[in-house]
Amino acid sequence: MMGNGRPAQARREGTFEREPARRVFAGELRESRVHFKEGQDEKSPTYILLPTGERCNRIFLVGTLTEKRKQGEQNLFYRARVVDPTGTFFVMAGSYQPEAMQQMARLEPPAFVSVVGKPSVYEPPDGAPLISVRCESITLSDKDVRDHWVLDTARATLDRIDHSPGTPDGERARKEYAGEPAMFRRMVFDALAQLKI
Amino acid sequence: MDFSETAERISQKITSQGHPVEKAGIEVKLKRLVEEFGVPPAEAERTVMNEFAREFSLSGLRSSGPGEQKSLNQVISGEWVTVEGKVVALTASPSPAIAQTGILADESGGMRFVVWAKANAATLQIGRWYRLDSAVVDQFKGVLNLKIHSGTKVTEITRESALAPEVTPIDKLSPGVGSVRAKVVQEWESTHDRILQSGMLADETGSVRFVLWKEEGKERLNPSGLYSIYYAQVDDYNGRLSLNLNTATLLPEEGDIQVRTGDASFSGAFVHLSPGSGLVKRCPVEGCNRVLSRQNYCPVHEIQPGFQYDLRIKGWLDNGDETREVLMQRKETEEITGMTLEAAREMAENNPLGMDEVFLSVREKLLGRYLSCTGREIERRLLVSCCEFLHYQPDELAGLLNRSGGAL
Structure with missing residues (x-):
């Protein structure tokens, strides 16, 4: 089922609904620009709008950790690159995510990793916006899980392309982004083509 | 509202006594009472019945005042009835105003009963049969029960035949009293000091939660044991059914059944x-x-x-x-x-x-x-x-x- 069917209004009064972790390829996440906040509260969730037409507060990804750098003196944080068949995720873990920092400390590239995190858009004064993923957890994974994730993400991406037209998020994406969501079909095909049958 | 069925019933009863009456006329009377005067349908039926009974001096029919004799699955809320049944369970009285509570059963099913302290009725004994003249059927939390009040005549009667409770498939259970044949499929951590055991029972058709409160002589059910459970109280908690086994007779059974847990x-x-x-x-x-x-x-x-x-x-x-x-x-x-x-x-x-x-x-x-x-x-x-x-x-x-x- 598409998440578009039940956007943020699904948060009923007084009940907690965990934001689902969307499955999105690096190649699509990289193209995201639009980010917004639902509601006025300081704690209201923030979303980025995926070009295939769905809001996204959290993502789950499995890929190859290729690089890890420790940065900062007082405020130590890790910057890592995680690669999937379509591109690179920029993953960060700072002192606000102590658990994730400790997990990151134990990992040595190259390795398959599973990441749960929140995407955010960083717009530098000059140059292209950068999407980074603030890491909630990062754990050692394996090829079996990675391949499963590629299938899962391919299916989710195709579902968004097929079902988002007509939904509020789908229409908004068509207005905000130049390219048609259909162009991501090609990306999905290329990702799948790298798996062995 | 359609009164033709009720009218038909009244017409047949009176006609069978040798006084042919028109169904159409009865329908008009019923309609008038219910729609113009806001009389509950059951009361309207009784009124019309009594009117004919007086008119034709039919003493037998007037007894519909204290209530017709009915089996327990036929009674409806608000009715005065006469029933015969066996006391299959007695439960602790929740209040001084209540002398006894328990479950009365006949061949058609079981029903909770309440004996008011003011009724001054003889104490009911478990396992005995009684005839209750003029008991009132009432509804409490959506479940029918029998009220034994000062106007109720309680007579002990003898019945030779053994009472075999009818087992209900779990997916057909409704609030009230029910008997099931089911397997203990889950046992849960106790959430309350007074709970002896709680968990999940399942049969071929579905599953239902159960609770057994601490009480003298009560023992826990065996996990994955199969039981015939007669006359459990079926309660409705926020739309979810739950069996209270304290009133029930629990018989361990041999063998196994294919359960459907509705997982x-x-x-x-x-x-x-x-x-x-x-x-x-x-x-x-x-x-x-x-x-x-x-x-x-x-x-x-x-x-x-x-x-x-x-x-x-x-x-x-x-x-x-x-x-x-x-x-x-x-x-x-x-x-x-x-x-x-x-x-x-x-x-x-x-x-x-x-x-x-x-x-x-x-x-x-x-x-x-x-x-x-x-x-x-x-x-x-x-x-x-x-x-x-x-x-x-x-x-x-x-x-x-x-x-x-x-x-x-």
């Missing part, structure tokens, strides 16, 4: 392991079982150095569109992590990080992996009874390749 399944990535997962210490006080803090402190029973270890998992599964909180007890935790309680305990005792080491080890095994879980679901929370890792399925690839290549 839900959910597959997705395990995205979060919640604190309090892994090895936990539980309060050893009978019926408490709460998880203790690091300092062995139970919120109710204070410091409990004689704690018991347990293994459990609390976390979140996520399929990209929806999430479920999953809860796994010791057995499921041992199966999915491959770590026994004994091994976890050793790990905790021989490691400087103690119980944290077990938490980290569980996290290492589950987090970021795909799982499929089956179990009972309550408001997006899955009490897992069966769980497995999901693996890459190459046969799905072709279909997805086709879908993605469709626009090329």
Whole structure:
């Protein structure tokens, strides 16, 4: 089922609904620009709008950790690159995510990793916006899980392309982004083509 | 509202006494009483009946005042009835205004009864048959019951035939009194000091929760035992049925049945392991079982150095569109992590990080992996009874390749 069917209004009064972790390829996440906040509260969730037409507060990804750098003196944080068949995720873990920092400390590239995190858009004064993923957890994974994730993400991406037209998020994406969501079909095909049958 | 059926019934009764009456005229009378004067339909029927009875001096029919004799499955709320039944259960009286409560049964079913203290009725004995003239059928929390008041005549009667309760399939149960033949499929941690046992019963058609309150002479059911359960109270808690077994006769049975537990399944990535997962210490006080803090402190029973270890998992599964909180007890935790309680305990005792080491080890095994879980679901929370890792399925690839290549 598409998440578009039940956007943020699904948060009923007084009940907690965990934001689902969307499955999105690096190649699509990289193209995201639009980010917004639902509601006025300081704690209201923030979303980025995926070009295939769905809001996204959290993502789950499995890929190859290729690089890890420790940065900062007082405020130590890790910057890592995680690669999937379509591109690179920029993953960060700072002192606000102590658990994730400790997990990151134990990992040595190259390795398959599973990441749960929140995407955010960083717009530098000059140059292209950068999407980074603030890491909630990062754990050692394996090829079996990675391949499963590629299938899962391919299916989710195709579902968004097929079902988002007509939904509020789908229409908004068509207005905000130049390219048609259909162009991501090609990306999905290329990702799948790298798996062995 | 349609009165033709009621009118037909009255017409037949009067006609059978040798006084032919027109059905159409009866219908008009009923309609007038109900629609113009707001008389409840049952009362209207009685009024019209009595009118004819007076008119034709039919004494037999006037007895519909104290209530017709009916079987227990025929009575409706608000009616005065005469019933014959066997007292199959007596329960503790909840209030001084009530002399006795229990369950009365006949061949058609069972029903709760209440004897008011003011009724001054003879004390009912369990296992005996009684005739109740002019009892009132009432509704309490959506469940029918019989009220025995000062106007009710209670007579003990003798019946030779044994009463065989009719067993209801679980998916056909409704609030009131019911008998089932079912298997104990789950036993839950006790949530209340007064609960002796609670869990889940299932038969071929579905499952229902049960509770057995502490009471003298009550014993726990055997996990996975098959039982015939006669005259349990069927309660409705927020739209969910629950069997109160304290009134019931419980007969262990031989053999086994194929149960349908109505379980839900959910597959997705395990995205979060919640604190309090892994090895936990539980309060050893009978019926408490709460998880203790690091300092062995139970919120109710204070410091409990004689704690018991347990293994459990609390976390979140996520399929990209929806999430479920999953809860796994010791057995499921041992199966999915491959770590026994004994091994976890050793790990905790021989490691400087103690119980944290077990938490980290569980996290290492589950987090970021795909799982499929089956179990009972309550408001997006899955009490897992069966769980497995999901693996890459190459046969799905072709279909997805086709879908993605469709626009090329």
